[in-house]
Amino acid sequence: MKKPIYFVGMPGSGKTTIGKKLSQELGWEFIDTDILIEEREQKSINTIFLESGESTFRDIEKEVLRSLPKKACVISTGGGMPCFFDNMKYMNSSGVTIYLKASLDMLYERVKSDENRPLLKNISLNNLRALAKEREVYYSQSHIKLAAGDTVEATVHSILEKLKKCHE
Helix, strand or coil: CCCCEEEECCCCCCHHHHHHHHHHHHCCEEEEHHHHHHHHHCCCHHHHHHHHCHHHHHHHHHHHHHHCCCCCEEEECCCCHHHCCCHHHHHHHHCEEEEEECCHHHHHHHHCCCCCCHHHCCCCHHHHHHHHHHHHHHHCCCCEEEECCCCHHHHHHHHHHHHHHHCC
């Protein structure tokens, strides 16, 4: 397989952690789109949201996605990236998408006090549930769907097995 692997899912689902470990196992480059955006704009995502708004951020996100290499690499996407500008369709056509689905309780515990996630600041469990439900329609279009929550090693092993089956 010589195509990118894109991780999608809610913030706090483990996309970056699992993605980094998978990239090590495969010997591939790891890319985090949120870090690329911050480097490109020389601002934090919070600052982009505050100064320019969500729509400008989503435009930047789309540009960054379309500029990513079309080679064997592992990419962790922002939680909202699949939900705008046919980004999910683009990722599905240019690589393999993996949806890490975490329980609402796990997500809430991981993000409730994270000041670096602009759409989740002071979010209630009910609002998180509504956001997850809204995004599920996009995430569920992924090639591979996995429950998050296992150990990192077990999740990566499961992904490697599913990738083998996809390409047999």
